[in-house]
Amino acid sequence: MRVRTLVIYITIGFVAAVLALVAVQYMTRRNLEELITANENLLDEYRMSSGLSHQADSTSRATLTRKMDVVDQSGQRVLRWNLYLTVGVLALLTAVFAIIIGRMKKQAELIGKLNVSERKLKEAVLVKENFLANMSHEIRTPLNAILGYTNLLQKKKLDPDTRLHISTVQQSGETLLAIVNDILDLSKIESGMMRIEQVPFGPEALVHSVATMFHHRSAEKQVPLVVTFDPAIPETITGDPTRLTQILVNLVSNAFKFTEKGEVNLRVNRNGGDGDRVQLTFEVTDTGIGIENERLETIFERFRQAEDSTTRHFGGTGLGLSIVRDLVHLQDGHISLSSEPGMGTSVKVTIPYRIAVVGDSLPTDARMDDVHPQRPGLRVLIVEDHIINQGLMMRLLEERRIVSRVAANGHEAIEILRHQPFDLVFMDIQMPGMDGYTATRIIREELKLAIPVIAMTAHAMEGEKEKCIRLGMDDHIAKPVRESELDRILTHFTKNIPANGSVANAFRVIDLDYMRGISNGDAVYEKLVTEQFLHLMPRELEALSAATGKRDPGEIRRIAHGIKTTISIMGLNTLLDEPLDVLESETIRPEDIAEPVERVLSICKEALGEAGIFYRQFQKE
Structure with missing residues (x-):
């Protein structure tokens, strides 16, 4: 916009200068023509007076002299006006160029300020990303141990009082993890790095799996969760099942949080469609405390809840509905909310999906049973500097009858791999001495090993998995380590390695x-x-x-x-x-x-x- 204004000023200045020069030339030419005509007339009179000199007298000569003086004065006046106009034009040009130079200088100053502001903004964004990455790592590392060991303890025979204490610790850890995830999701959405996948999935199975997640919550509060699924919905659709699960879990969790009696309903209906497109409406209603009408407009704002006392009574950060709204909009959907104090709340989400064509394959269910698959004979190297997480990973692998060894840093891992074969490496990223990225590079480039290397990190920022794979790793597992994810990794990357209950049968070199x-x-x-x-x-x-x-x-x-x-x-x-x-x-x-x-x-x-x-x-x- 400023460049356009500057061009207009320059154009106006040049046009004005050209017009002024044209005017000066025109006036000068007119005056010169008049002088030439006057001089010619005087010359004729002079010739006539010279030819008739015997008839001339002093009066005629005086008249001729006066006329010549008038012509001389007119010439002088023309020269003065020509000088005045020239000076005026030069002054106008000088003023125009002064304005142009001033504008250009101001424009340069503004560009400089803009560059400084942009640099400061980039620095602020980088500081924020580093802070979130470090916060994620520092919080998730102890959370990995807390949740991992509480899961192991819950598998043992415990008295009711001890089981209650352990369950409380686990719920508190899960709550803290949910808060961290909310903050990270918010950061991803703000930076435009939240990605929406397009994969085939079964909506009915997804909805029922969400309902299964709240089975214990429903039993504890004695508030039933009623699921209604429209049979007209296609069996397989294409979209982002992870984000849909996140939306539904958030909405159903909110419904249970604010409902002490009555019931929670999850209804899924087909809401039209065209050709290979279909719109699904997910409606979650409860019979909880409700929300006043004047507060409905702010309920989707970040860090805002309906009442100031809500956080004290029910917990939470006030980010849930804001993230849900953003996730819905990212999928070209629509969300609406209606509520009445004391009667309950209804949240309706409508998202368009594509009907999956024949040949689209459904992703395998990563959820494992309580009895984990046994993989005796597998040899796994755990590269982890945190001693608590070392013990946790070894225990998890022992449950699966997997032989494991621990390396405290990248240097130690490289030396072990030089002399011993392994089937899989779990590689922590942030370690003293040599980090996971450098260790992986040496494994690939110097040791020339094709062994699967799985990044195991508390960093959960968007793009971390892609970075790990780009630098030579095969997959990424975030802390806290979920046992279902661990089983998925083991199944996927060791499926061709025998595991029939005998360590001897799994060796590559020795034959027993x-x-x-x-x-x-x-x-x-x-x-x-x-x-x-x-x-x-x-x-x-x-x-x-x-x-x-x-x-x-x-x-x-x-x-x-x-x-x-x-x-x-x-x-x-x-x-x-x-x-x-x-x-x-x-x-x-x-x-x-x-x-x-x-x-x-x-x-x-x-x-x-x-x-x-x-x-x-x-x-x-």
Whole structure:
């Protein structure tokens, strides 16, 4: 807008200057024409008077002189007016250019102020994002332990009083987590980073799963939740089931919060549609305290509740309905609310969806039963610096009969992975020394391992999962770790790894069939020979490396022959007979030694790791 004004000023100035110059030229030309005419007339009179000089007298000559004086004065006047007009035009041009320069200077100052303001705004946004990320991490880390251990305690046999205390701790932790999630969701919406997915899902199953979530709440308050589902609704639709679940959970939770007697109703109806589009209306009504009409307009405002005492009596942040409204609008929907004090409240949400076409596949249900799938034989590395979370993850994996090991930071994790194989890595992001991003990069680029690495972080900002995957990780699991999410990760990334109840059958390198055939099930013998392998193998590998460094063929042949005997109990002959035969050969050239030695060292180191895992099962018994 300011640039347009400046262009107008410049145009007006130039037009005025051109018009003034044209006017000066026109007036000067007219005056000069008049002077020329006057001079020609005087010249004619002069000629006539000269030709008739004998008839001239002093009177005629005086008249001629006066006329010439008038012509001279007119010429002088023309020159003065020409000078005046020229000076005026120059003054006008100077004024116009002064205005233009002033405007340009002011424009530059405003642009500078705008840049400073924009930089300060970006800095403020960055500070806010960093604050929210740090707050999320610092709060979610202890929450992970609180909720995780309370879940473990609730699975044990407890007396009623202790169970009540633990249930109270868990509910308080869930409430705190909900507040943190609300604040993070609000930040995502404000920054425009809240994403709406388009995936096929079954609306009826989703609604009933939401109702199941409130089964215990309904029983505790003795307020039934009545669900009504329109049979005309398509079986499968395309939209964002996560955000719809969030909307319904928020609305039903509010209904229960403010209802002490009566019932809560959740009605889902088809509200028209066109072609492959359908509109669904979700209405949640309660028989609670209600809201006064004059407060209905502010009920969707952030950090606002109907009464100042509501927070004290019922809790909450006043963000729930605001987030619901924003989520509905992001999905091109509409939300309305009606209420009457003492009679209850009704919230109606209408959202358009696309009817899923044939071939769209429904997402699998990630909800697991109370009895978690057992995955014996899996080897999982937990990279976590928080000692409480270390213990929690180990307990969760022990429940699933998974062998786990802990690394306190990225450096320790790298060293462990250099010498031992694992099926999966849970990688914390924020750790001292070496963070999860750097450790993952080394795993991919230096160790060349394709092992699944799962980011395990308390950072819950939008884009965190994408960042983790972009930097080499395979998936993301947020703290507090939900057992359903843990089971989903384990099922998805280890589905091709055998888990049939025997650790021995899940190894990649060692083959225990030979040992089992000899032992006839004698665990003492298996423990003894495994212990001997773990004791002898590192020494023989060290001796092989030393002999290779000295380029001593005789010593290399002797060690290779001894290794053949040591590895047989672990079933490694199939993998190592070929390189060991090469090393035992008397015709091998010195330049051909490095490759078979490297192969023997690599396979034996991996075998040591697997044998160590196998040996630890005897220590637990």
